[in-house]
Amino acid sequence: MPTPRPRPSRRRLLLQAGAAAAVQVVVRPAAAQEPPALATLVAQFAGPQKVREGRVKLEIAQMVDNGNVVPMRVTVESPMTEADHVTEIAVFNEKNPQRDVARFQLGPRSGKADVATRIRLATSQQLVALARMNDGTVWSDSVDVIVITAACLETTTSS
Template sequence: MSSRFSSPCVISRRSLTGGLLAVALVWPVRAAEREGLQQVILGFTGGARPRPGRVTLDIPSLVENGNTVPVTIAVESPMSEADHVRGIALFNEKNPQPHVVTARFGPRSGRARLATRIRLATSQTLVAVAEMSDGTYWSDSAEVIVTLAACVEF
């Protein structure tokens, strides 16, 4: 009686070390996670601490599937030459890449609003930061619970 499952499982040294090499190559990407979410945000702002307010981060607090999570970020601004949003950035604390997206704006953009979909590896905090034309930074944050993760490799 022959079966394709009857032979013993054999793992070669080469396949094992290849797997370890793959884990080692992912390690530098995860270094930013160890650095901490706040450090990544301070890198974006040039060391300035964002103030809460003016930014609205709209994301579901409970996400069934982390593969396509809708996110909308809006910033209160007249979008005039004197007072406008220069950029909006989105950060997360547990994905392999903590700096998710940056969108640039100018006074002719009409309104400062960004809508997209992202992948989330697990439940975590997200932070949206807006850079204003006067050099100030404003932010909003949200906690998201993910029941089925994305961005994970098996």
């Protein structure tokens, strides 16, 4: 009579799932280019300006259990004075049905360039936060987010 196999523990299953997620992250090429749709949105926002990295900090968990409610915060290094302030913050995503996640208009009276909201993420993807300064320069930060349970899935129905 064959010996029954022991059932794997919950901890072992979670470790295996985490390892599988880590393998997926490692498989993605380090020099992967932004998909054209995301790059197009960034270019449209920036206009003729070159997008620079720095000054902007996009704070979002790199791994989220549920894509339905994902807290996000964007801060920009700026004194927020009449001479040097943020005029607009925009956040775009790579794979949601609506790529324009959020836009915020600011001015020197805003006090500080710090905005927070909750968003939905359809699947694992890259997010880009952009800040336009009053001198026209555009600064950015990006984060890759792994979503365990997807949100925003659109289905088509036929009538």
